[in-house]
Amino acid sequence: MPGVPEGYEPHAKALGKLLRSARGRRRQRDIEQAVGVSDSSLSRFERGQSIPDIEIAAKLDEVLRLDGKVSEQVRAILFPAGxxxxxxxxxxxxxxxxxxxxxxxxxxxxxxxxxxxxxxxxxxxxxxxxxxxxxxxxxxxxxxxxxxxxxxxxxxxxxxxxxxxxxxxxxxxxxxxxxxxxxxxxxxxxxxxxxxxxxxxxxx
Known part of the structure; x- marks a missing residue:
């Protein structure tokens, strides 16, 4: 998974907060299996330590029913306009x-x-x-x-x-x-x- 670009740590933290809130009481492992990522991947996303790629972001949107919010934030971090x-x-x-x-x-x-x-x-x-x-x-x-x-x-x-x-x-x-x-x-x-x-x- 992509690391967090320098200067975008606050954005990664905000993305992690969104994921934690959307997951609610569901286990991280259940979400990881549904999305198809390795163990502890979601934990790193939620702590703002790494960023899902575009494909994984789309799957997280689907599983967590976030209507494209994860994909939007990931694009803003990985492919910022400048x-x-x-x-x-x-x-x-x-x-x-x-x-x-x-x-x-x-x-x-x-x-x-x-x-x-x-x-x-x-x-x-x-x-x-x-x-x-x-x-x-x-x-x-x-x-x-x-x-x-x-x-x-x-x-x-x-x-x-x-x-x-x-x-x-x-x-x-x-x-x-x-x-x-x-x-x-x-x-x-x-x-x-x-x-x-x-x-x-x-x-x-």
Missing amino acids: TVPIPVGRRLIVAVFPPDYLGAVYVHLRTAAGQRAAVVQVTLIWGDWWCRHTLMLDATGVALQFAKVEAAKRSVPLRVQTSHPVAATYGLDMPAELPDQRIIDANDGWALRSQEIPRAHDER
Whole structure:
């Protein structure tokens, strides 16, 4: 089972409290057998000493009838969204999404601190696929939303290359505070990296 990432100990403790409360008077061993984990695994989860992986989290949700709460907290610990500055001309890993996650993901791009609004060319590279967008970015920014449609045995990093300094935030689903007019459906326009990159969206 994954260890607790540095700085996320309070989150692991909160997850453990949730599991203890949901288990109630049932024996840890009974829950472990129902979920299919080894002896003492649940004890470590409840004490915040380790984190269940995504598959085990889903089983805990089912057995403890927690309606996805365990999976949500585990994703927040193991795959946290983060703000990553992307300098000009460099290709950096922006996001590593859970390998078995299927659903909406996003990359929220905005001008870097101290920068004026500008037209920015953005290239997304995800495994064998890539696409290009030309966006007018300001301090509020624009979110590119698309779907992760295939499960995999390992995570494939999403990389971003930009023509101007920007800040990027990534995650699952979509931040609620972003207005709809700032969200772009980026599911179309992807091509294999062996092909010329299409210009999927041009917003000026």
